[in-house]
Amino acid sequence: MEVPDTLREKIEIFQANGQVFREEDELFTETSWAAVMMGQRIPMKGHNPMADTxxxxxxxxxxxxxxxxxxxxxxxxxxxxxxxxxxxxxxxx
CATH class of the missing domain: 1.20.5 (Single alpha-helices involved in coiled-coils or other helix-helix interfaces)
Known part of the structure; x- marks a missing residue:
């Protein structure tokens, strides 16, 4: 099955800096999305620079x-x- 564009975008954001983007009406919370990404072993290549502050x-x-x-x-x-x-x-x- 091809990955939908919306999911591909979520994965790319997560990979870039570990952030999770969530639409207002989504069932999953940010924590759930992070758990799914990590459970699928999707690697984070960086982190949010705000963490450095x-x-x-x-x-x-x-x-x-x-x-x-x-x-x-x-x-x-x-x-x-x-x-x-x-x-x-x-x-x-």
Missing amino acids: FDPGEIRQEVDEMEKSIRYLVQQMPLHGQYVQKYCPAGTL
């Missing part, structure tokens, strides 16, 4: 805080078997 220390601190929050939330979650037993008891037969 951010302080690397601040970025590292923000990422560390996100990781800390995720680790805390994961520790609060039940194990898979516990979840299935509690919320999907029919699946434990």
